Amino acid sequence: MKRAVYVNCDGLCTDWISPERTPVLAALSARGLRCAEHRAIFPSVTRASAAAVATGCRPIRHGLHGNRMGLLEDGRIVVRDAGPPDFRGHMRKALGRTLRVPTMAERVAKHGGFVAYSNVSPGAAYFLDPDEHGEVRHRAGSNGPGGLAVPTLPVKAGLEGDIAMAGLFCDEVLREKPRAISVMWFGDPDLTMHNAPIGSPTHMAALRQIDDLVGKVAATVDALRAKGEDILLLVGSDHGHETITKGVNVTAWLDENGFGALREGGQLAFATQGTAALLYAIGEAERVVPEVIAKLKSASWVGEIAMGAELERLGIAPEGGLVVGISLARSPEPNDFGVSGQRWAAYNGSEFKGLGFGQHGGWGPDETRPFLIVDHPAGKPARETERTSLIDIAPTILTFLGLPTDGMEGKPLAWG
Numbered sequence: 001m002k003r004a005v006y007v008n009c010d011g012l013c014t015d016w017i018s019p020e021r022t023p024v025l026a027a028l029s030a031r032g033l034r035c036a037e038h039r040a041i042f043p044s045v046t047r048a049s050a051a052a053v054a055t056g057c058r059p060i061r062h063g064l065h066g067n068r069m070g071l072l073e074d075g076r077i078v079v080r081d082a083g084p085p086d087f088r089g090h091m092r093k094a095l096g097r098t099l100r101v102p103t104m105a106e107r108v109a110k111h112g113g114f115v116a117y118s119n120v121s122p123g124a125a126y127f128l129d130p131d132e133h134g135e136v137r138h139r140a141g142s143n144g145p146g147g148l149a150v151p152t153l154p155v156k157a158g159l160e161g162d163i164a165m166a167g168l169f170c171d172e173v174l175r176e177k178p179r180a181i182s183v184m185w186f187g188d189p190d191l192t193m194h195n196a197p198i199g200s201p202t203h204m205a206a207l208r209q210i211d212d213l214v215g216k217v218a219a220t221v222d223a224l225r226a227k228g229e230d231i232l233l234l235v236g237s238d239h240g241h242e243t244i245t246k247g248v249n250v251t252a253w254l255d256e257n258g259f260g261a262l263r264e265g266g267q268l269a270f271a272t273q274g275t276a277a278l279l280y281a282i283g284e285a286e287r288v289v290p291e292v293i294a295k296l297k298s299a300s301w302v303g304e305i306a307m308g309a310e311l312e313r314l315g316i317a318p319e320g321g322l323v324v325g326i327s328l329a330r331s332p333e334p335n336d337f338g339v340s341g342q343r344w345a346a347y348n349g350s351e352f353k354g355l356g357f358g359q360h361g362g363w364g365p366d367e368t369r370p371f372l373i374v375d376h377p378a379g380k381p382a383r384e385t386e387r388t389s390l391i392d393i394a395p396t397i398l399t400f401l402g403l404p405t406d407g408m409e410g411k412p413l414a415w416g
Contacts, residue, residue, distance in 0.1 A: 001112055001178070001180065001230075002180070002232070002400060002401055002402070003112065003178055003179065003180050003181070003231055003401075004180070004181050004182070004231070004232040004233075004397040004400055004401060005181075005182045005183075005184075005217070005231060005232070005234070006181070006182070006183045006184075006234045006235075006236070006393060006397065007185075007186070007214060007217055007233075007234070007236075008053070008183070008185040008186065008236060008238060009025075009186050009188075009210050009214065009235070009236070009237045010120055010185065010186055010187055010188065010189070010190035010191075010237060010238060011190030011191075011193050011237060011238070011239060011240065011241055011358070011360070012189055012190075012207070012210070012237040012240070012370065012371065013239075013240025013241065013366055013367075013369050013371070014237075014240070014369050014370060014371035015240075015366070015369065016207055017371055021204065021207055021208070021211075022210075022211040023211065024211045024212065024214050024215035024218065025211055025214060025235065025371075025373070028214070028218060028235060028373045028375055029373050030381060031375065031381055032233075032373050032374055032375035032376070032379060032381065032382075032415070033373065033374040033375075033381075033382045033384055033413065033415045034371075034372075034382070034383050034384070035236075035372040035373070035374070035384045035413070036383045036384060036385050037384070037385060037386065037387045038236070038372045038388045038389065039368055039369065039370070039387060039388070039389050039390075040238065040239040040240070040367065040369070040370050040389075040390065041058050041059065041315055041389065041391070042058075042314040042325065042363055042368075043059075043065075043066040043067070043273040043274075043276045043278070043316070043325075043361045043362070044238075044240075044276070044360050044362065044367045044368050045066050045067040045239070045273050045274060045276075045360065045361050046067065046120055046124045046190070046238055046239070047066065047067050047082040047123045047124045047127055048062075048064050048066045048067070048082075049124075049238035049390055050120075050124045050125070050127045050128050050185070050238070051127045051128075051130075052389075052390040053183075053238070053390050053391075053393050053394065054103040054104055054105065054127065054128045054129065054394065055099060055101045055102065055103050055104075055391075055408070056391050056392070056394035056395050056405065056408030057101050057407075057408060057409045057410070058315030058316065058391060059315055059316040059317070060315050060316050060317040061100065061101055061409055062099045062100060062101050063095070063097075063098075063100040063101075064082065064091075064098075064099060065278060065320075065322060066082070066273045066278060066316075066361070067081070067082055067083065067123075067273055067361070068080065068081050068082060068272055068278075069082055069091075069271055069278075070269055070271050070278070070280035070320065070321055071091065071094035071095070071320070072282065072320060072321060073090075073094055075266070075283075076265070076266025076267070077266050077267065077269045077280045077282055077321050078266065078269075079270070079280070079348075081123075082123040082127070083122060083123040083124065084121075084122060084123060085122040085123070085126070085140050085141060087123050088123075088126060088130055095320075098127075098130035098131055099127070101407055101408075102407070103129055103130070103131075103133065104181050104394050104397065104398065105128070105129035105133040105134035106129075106131065106133040107398060107403055107404075108134070108179075108180040108181055108398075108401065108403065109134065109145065111180055111403060112179055112181070112401070113134055113135070113145075113181075114129060114133065114134030114135065114180065114182075114183075115134055115135040115136075115137070115173055115177075115179045115181075115182050115183070116128045116129060116134070116135070116136045116137065116182075116185065117137045117138075117153060117165050117168065117169045117173065117183070117184045117185070118136065118137070118138050118153075118183075118185040119138075119139070119153075119155055119157065119161045119162050119165050119185065119187040120185055120187045120190070122138055122141070124185070125140075125185065126138070128183060128185070132144075132145060132146060132147045133145060134179070134181075135150060135179075137150065137151075137152075137153040138152070138153050139152060139153050139154075139157070139161070140152070153165065153168070154168075155168075157187055157191065158187065158188065158191055158192075159188050159191075159192070159206060159209050159210075161187065162186045162187055162209070162210065162213060163209070165184065165186075166184070166186075166213040166217060167216075169182075169184045169217070170216060170217060170220040174217070174220045174224065175220065175224070178229075180401055181401075184217065186210055188209070188210050189203065189207055189210055190241075192205075192206035193206070193241045193357065193358035194354060194357055194359065195354075195357055196357060196358075197335055197336060197337055197357060197358075198241055198242075198243050198335060198337065198339045198357075198358045199335065199337030199338060199339040200337055203358075214235055217233075217235075218233065218235075218375070221233050225377060231376075232374070232375075232376050232396075232397065232400045232415075233374075233375040234372065234373065234375070234393060234396070235372075236370060236371055236372035236373065236390075236393065237370035237371055237372075238390060239360045239367050239368065239370055240366045240367045240368065240369050240370060241358030241360050241366065241367060242275060242330070242341045242343045242358065242359065242360065242364050242366045242367050243335040243339060243341060243342050243343065243356065243357070243358065243359075244275070244342075244343055244344070244345045244354055244355055244356065244358070244359045245342040245343065245344075245355060245356070246301065246343075246345075246355075247344065247345050247346070247347055247352030247354075247355065248299075248301040248328075248344055248345075248346055248347070249347055249348065249349065249350075249352070250270040250277055250346045250347070250348060251263065251270065251348045251349075253299070254268065254270070257292075262285045262288065265284070266282075267281065267282055267283045267284050267285035268280070268281050268285035268288070268292075270346065270348070272346040272347055272348055272361075273346070273361035273362070274345055274346070274359045274361030274362070275327065275328045275343045275344070275345055275359050275360055275362040275364060275367060276328060276346070276361035276362035276363075277325075277326045277328070277346040278316075278322055278325055278326075279322070279323055279324035279325075279326070280320070280321040280322055280323065281321060281323050282321040286323075289323055289324070292324075293305065293307070293324065296326065300329065301328055301329050301344040301346075302326055302328065302329060303326070303327045303328050303330055303344075303362070303364075304327045305324060305325070306324070306325040306327075307323060307325070311324070311325050314363065326346075326362075327362030327364065328343055328344040328345065328346060328362055329343070329344045330342065330343050330344075330364050331343075335356070336356075341364065341366055343359065343362075343364060345359045372388060372392075374396065374413055376400075376415055376416065378416050379415045379416050382415075384413065388413065389410060390410075391408070391409050391410030392410040392411055392412070392413055393410070394408060394410060395408050395410045395412040396410075396413045396415070398412075399412035400412075
């Protein structure tokens with residue numbers, strides 16, 4: 001049986017890959033296909049990205065707007081975090097479904113099966129297979145096909161958990177119980193970068209550790225190939241990071257600008273996405289959208305605004321009350337470790353935590369440049385200079401497996 005393995009190094013921007021910092025990834029790049037112009041989706045956040053990897057489609061097609069999403073509940077826009085385990089239930093109740101398009105897990109359910117081990121948020125893990133066609137293992141709870149309970153992934157969040165997960169993945173999935181598609185999604189270096197300066201020794205240590213773990217997986221795959229197994233290995237990331245130097249409470253901003261009553265009435269709301277924000281408006285709030293946009297254009301924290309056709313071009317649909325996408329302001333100044341690019345971040349609450357650390361979500365130059373390497377013994381070392389994206393991963397895997405890719409936005413990569 002042919003099989004494919006995808007490893008995601010959450011938050012690892014392509015610029016950090018080098019022989020000195022990440023020797024394993026550099027070596028894989030040298031022997032496989034390196035996608036030199038690989039790009040994130042918008043919003044450049046993990047939960048919507050997981051759905052994009054799973055479906056080969058952007059949010060405009062798969063329907064998960066971001067890390068947070070406005071749902072119409074009892075005539076009100078309710079912004080919910082897509083990270084907790086119960087979000088899928090809220091999404092189904094509001095929309096009658098989870099994702100609008102089939103996942104890889106659904107497509108291979110009768111063709112060798114799907115499994116994912118993930119150490120990010122529960123939502124990011126579960127949206128790899130939200131309707132339980134395959135197996136998803138996570139520390140918050142795990143399931144097999146049809147929702148069958150399987151053992152919870154016995155790991156903690158963070159690098160220690162990633163180390164433990166990699167060992168389990170190599171033993172339990174790659175060696176003992178192979179499936180047509182196997183996914184492992186590391187929580188780092190993303191978690192470290194949210195809690196330490198970009199370019200700091202702490203960040204560099206996390207990069208080295210994740211690089212070592214990728215090496216463990218690659219060595220296991222190579223050993224299985226030596227025994228005659230036909231395995232396609234893909235290693236990539238979902239987004240990068242940029243340094244946060246200022247934060248804006250977008251709920252307070254609505255109130256301060258005279259829109260508090262509409263916000264309290266559930267007619268107007270922001271869904272924050274780190275360095276981006278999505279604005280929802282329904283009912284009475286629809287008439288004030290031009291006024292809100294005019295005020296946003298003069299706000300110091302706003303970088304670029306997209307609506308209508310421009311929002312669709314970015315890959316997210318003005319639907320369900322969604323009217324505006326915002327990428328927050330950026331300046332080119334370096335941080336204390338010489339890494340250029342400083343950003344605003346949006347939040348809802350009394351205090352913003354994370355100043356001086358990494359964040360993502362918008363369409364800034366570093367947060368939108370993940371990496372992707374495709375490795376197979378039949379392939380030759382190559383660089384793909386055409387633009388690629390997260391949505392190209394699923395069709396590449398399915399094409400390798402000889403399965404159809406109908407309905408996908410992405411295109412299979414020519415790695416051979």
